[in-house]
Amino acid sequence: MGDVLGELRAALLRGEYAPRQRLIESELVEQYDTSRFVLRTVFTTLANEGLVELQPNRGARVREISVQEAIEITEIRRAVEGFVAARAAERIDDDEIADVRALGAEMTAAVERADMVLYSELNARLHGRVRSIAGHTSATRILEQLNGQMVRHQFRLSLVPGRPSVSLPEHLAIVDAICARDPDAAERAMRVHLTSVLEALAAFAVGTTPKAATPPL
Numbered sequence: 001m002g003d004v005l006g007e008l009r010a011a012l013l014r015g016e017y018a019p020r021q022r023l024i025e026s027e028l029v030e031q032y033d034t035s036r037f038v039l040r041t042v043f044t045t046l047a048n049e050g051l052v053e054l055q056p057n058r059g060a061r062v063r064e065i066s067v068q069e070a071i072e073i074t075e076i077r078r079a080v081e082g083f084v085a086a087r088a089a090e091r092i093d094d095d096e097i098a099d100v101r102a103l104g105a106e107m108t109a110a111v112e113r114a115d116m117v118l119y120s121e122l123n124a125r126l127h128g129r130v131r132s133i134a135g136h137t138s139a140t141r142i143l144e145q146l147n148g149q150m151v152r153h154q155f156r157l158s159l160v161p162g163r164p165s166v167s168l169p170e171h172l173a174i175v176d177a178i179c180a181r182d183p184d185a186a187e188r189a190m191r192v193h194l195t196s197v198l199e200a201l202a203a204f205a206v207g208t209t210p211k212a213a214t215p216p217l
Contacts, residue, residue, distance in 0.1 A: 004032045005042045012051050013148050019064035023052065050149045065149050071201045073146050078194035080139055085174060085190035086183035087134040096133050097179045103129060104175040111168050119164050126171060170196060
């Protein structure tokens with residue numbers, strides 16, 4: 001089951017399926033060369049993770065996350081990711097500093113080229129690298145589940161015109177603080193960044209376009 005679960009979860013996180021899209025058992029059984037029993041067990045696991053929802057007599061479909069729920073998820077992320085950033089600053093070694101600095105440079109180059117799709121991908125990679133450096137298993141599990149539910153809102157915000165050029169300094173501040181091995185500054189920078197995300201989501205919730213002065217995810 002593990003391979004099917006991992007591959008389908010990854011496809012959902014990449015946004016290969018639209019919100020509310022039905023997951024057709026016969027197609028997925030063939031695609032993943034598995035059985036209906038295994039696939040239904042995978043659906044149950046993904047439902048527990050908040051990525052799909054099970055409908056009586058209709059199977060599974062991709063779960064749609066409302067903006068209000070995205071706001072609540074981000075409030076949790078702000079607390080947990082602040083802790084994770086501080087822990088990463090305490091644990092980072094010289095090789096990891098080079099890796100994180102390189103990601104910051106790639107993000108800068110992506111914004112300069114106006115490659116917002118790549119910028120969004122690098123954004124996710126940076127947050128993932130911080131979690132990896134922090135090495136806190138429980139926090140990582142919580143954040144990966146929450147981020148999985150947020151993937152579409154993250155991508156939507158990252159494409160708002162002009163916003164990544166403001167978001168970039170927020171991420172670079174996180175990079176600088178972690179690489180300086182300053183846990184307090186790292187936690188502050190992460191919380192400032194995710195407060196900005198909350199403001200952007202709140203603008204969507206009331207039906208307005210977030211201002212360019214508010215960074216995306």
